[in-house]
Amino acid sequence: MGSMRNIAVAGALSTLVVGATVVCGTAASAAPNVTPQGVCGKAYKTVNSVPVGSLGTVYLTYNSSNGKNCVATIRANPGTAKEVSTYIYVPDTDEWAGDSGNYTSYAGPAYVYGKGHCVSWGGSIANVYVSVDNSNCAARVERRVTEVR
Numbered sequence: 001m002g003s004m005r006n007i008a009v010a011g012a013l014s015t016l017v018v019g020a021t022v023v024c025g026t027a028a029s030a031a032p033n034v035t036p037q038g039v040c041g042k043a044y045k046t047v048n049s050v051p052v053g054s055l056g057t058v059y060l061t062y063n064s065s066n067g068k069n070c071v072a073t074i075r076a077n078p079g080t081a082k083e084v085s086t087y088i089y090v091p092d093t094d095e096w097a098g099d100s101g102n103y104t105s106y107a108g109p110a111y112v113y114g115k116g117h118c119v120s121w122g123g124s125i126a127n128v129y130v131s132v133d134n135s136n137c138a139a140r141v142e143r144r145v146t147e148v149r
Contacts, residue, residue, distance in 0.1 A: 057076070
């Protein structure tokens with residue numbers, strides 16, 4: 001009789017442990033709902049993007065009401081802090097903005113006035129770097145580069 005009770009307790013405990021592992025495992029791996037609009041602002045619409053390998057994406061957004069562009073580099077799988085960067089540059093005006101650091105989810109926002117101008121932008125996650133030059137203008141051909149350092 002005592003061994004039946006021990007087996008029942010062991011079974012209940014293992015079910016509890018497995019259940020807790022499933023629940024905690026799911027919660028720990030769930031990525032926060034980070035979007036370019038969440039980083040840059042609701043009025044910013046995504047106009048371009050470039051993957052950072054399989055690690056995430058750099059998004060270029062634009063706000064037509066104020067003529068500003070915004071960039072954000074968002075990790076595909078947030079977690080332990082990694083080196084993440086984002087930048088944007090307007091060659092015609094020599095204006096630039098950027099953000100970098102050890103982040104768990106994203107780098108940015110970085111804003112410049114880009115209405116009527118070509119922009120160069122990009123970012124990195126860990127050792128994967130991407131850049132897009134002469135973007136979002138009819139005057140020039142866009143050039144994309146991805147490199148692993």
